[in-house]
Amino acid sequence: MTSSTRRPSSGNRGDLFDPQCPTRRLLDRIGTKWTSMAIKVLAEASPEEVRFAELRRRMTGVSQKMLSVTLQGLTRDGLVNRRVEASVPPRVYYGLTPLGLTLEEPLAMLREWAEEHMAEIDHANQRGQEHPVGA
Numbered sequence: 081m082t083s084s085t086r087r088p089s090s091g092n093r094g095d096l097f098d099p100q101c102p103t104r105r106l107l108d109r110i111g112t113k114w115t116s117m118a119i120k121v122l123a124e125a126s127p128e129e130v131r132f133a134e135l136r137r138r139m140t141g142v143s144q145k146m147l148s149v150t151l152q153g154l155t156r157d158g159l160v161n162r163r164v165e166a167s168v169p170p171r172v173y174y175g176l177t178p179l180g181l182t183l184e185e186p187l188a189m190l191r192e193w194a195e196e197h198m199a200e201i202d203h204a205n206q207r208g209q210e211h212p213v214g215a
Contacts, residue, residue, distance in 0.1 A: 109157065114142055114150045116187045122160065122176045123184040129163060129173035159183060 094103030109115065117139045122130055130138075136147050151174055154160040159180035165171040176184070 106157070109153050110159075110183065110187070112150070114139065114146055115154065116191055117142070118147070118150055118154065118174075119159070119176070119180065119184055119187050120191070122174060123181065126176050126181060129161075129175040132172045132174065135174065154180070 094101045094106075096103050096107070118135060121135055121138045132147070132151075135151075136142060136144065139147065142150075151160060151162070155162045155174075158177055161175050161177055163173045163175075165173065
């Protein structure tokens with residue numbers, strides 16, 4: 081779809097095909113495996129909160145730094161609430177905002193699609209390695 085054939089955007093709705101649109105950056109942030117996993121864990125616990133350490137345990141393979149960066153971004157975007165309990169050491173809790181809860185359904189559909197079609201994707205990748213395009 082070219083810019084001349086795109087529908088005009090209404091209100092504050094983004095336009096993915098506009099190079100200046102922040103929708104592209106948002107999709108970069110919410111399209112990661114760590115975001116999808118964090119949203120899933122937090123949605124399963126909702127309306128309860130989850131401690132940072134529990135999130136890390138449930139998200140196998142995520143480093144402390146990557147989880148921290150992911151949660152900071154989700155918090156900045158208004159998808160996750162962060163609460164610090166004054167103790168030594170401080171206890172940090174996370175929970176989904178109402179906006180964050182709306183993200184769980186589309187991400188769940190994407191996770192389900194990926195799990196359902198992973199064997200087909202792997203097979204296509206193997207074929208591509210055996211017969212590279214342009215070789």
